[in-house]
Amino acid sequence: MSKQAVKPSRAERPTLRLPELNARIRARRSQLGLTGAELAQRSSISPSYVSLIESGAKVPDDDVAASLARALGDDEDLYRAWARAARLGPEKLDLLNRLGAASRAPAYLSLVESGQALPKLADSDEADDLALRMREVAGRLSSPPPLADAPGAAAAVVSVPVLAEGSDPIALESAEPTRAIVDSLLLDRRLLGAGARDLFAYDLTARSLEHLRGVAEAGDRIVFQRPAVPNPDRICAVRRAGGLLLRRVLWNGRTLLLLPGDGESGFESIEVPDPKLLGHVLVGSHVLLIRR
DSSP: OOOOOOOOOTTTSOOOOOOOHHHHHHHHHHHTTOOHHHHHHHHTSOHHHHHHHHHTSOOOOHHHHHHHHHHTTOOHHHHHHHHHHHHHOHHHHHHHHHHHHHHTSHHHHHHHHHTOOOOOOOSSTTTTOHHHHHHHHHHHTSSOOOOTTSTTOOOSEEEEEEEOTTOOGGGGGSSOGGGGEEEEEEEEGGGTOTTOOSEEEEEOOTTTTTTOTTTOOTTOEEEEESSOOOOTTSEEEEEETTEEEEEEEEEOSSEEEEOOOTTOOOOEEEEOSSGGGHHHHEEEEEEEEEOO
């Protein structure tokens, strides 16, 4: 039976570490029988600077690193790369590597430059793979949008009203709906799914995110649809006496549980004795989260 390769979990992955070329410089110089002063003369730098580089106290610039490589008969490109990476640090270098992996696919480059939303995947072993996140969105855009004037075809671009914080989407059905609208959002319908309808959106503020820590961030824009579908993985717009709340929810058939955010422990609940009234309390569930 063949063994399937198992991808290590995030906790098991080795920590990114840069090669210690300063130690190599010191060892290489010793192997070649050079003193620090001789290496400094060959590299056109001072002996004290050589000492600082070899101890790791200083990182040379690209040209000095290349001069050291030539003096030691080593790889100039490797030394230049080491000097640049050491100045950036492992964390920033890792981010550049991830961006580099994504940039090798022209479709991903086009997607980023188009301004389309890049939804964040749920936390998983692959959640830190930027290319995978882009591939999820690119899959939705793999076919051309339907022509707006084609028989029976929905418009390719959807205009979504952005409501003022706390505004009830029921205002969209009033005689003067524009009073609640602060902006409009134009979206490719393919990003919303075929069944998305009766859409509205909010700009998330620190106040509206009071119980959504770890789920979204201030400045994000979130698009909802009606009717709502209760799901703990979705943010829902919940109608309360004091106004509209944005929360994750659980529904057990009679009680709507409002889930806490990160660092919170208490649950709030709303009794809904008649399931037919759920739509009055739960007015929308999110279909798209646009990161700031």
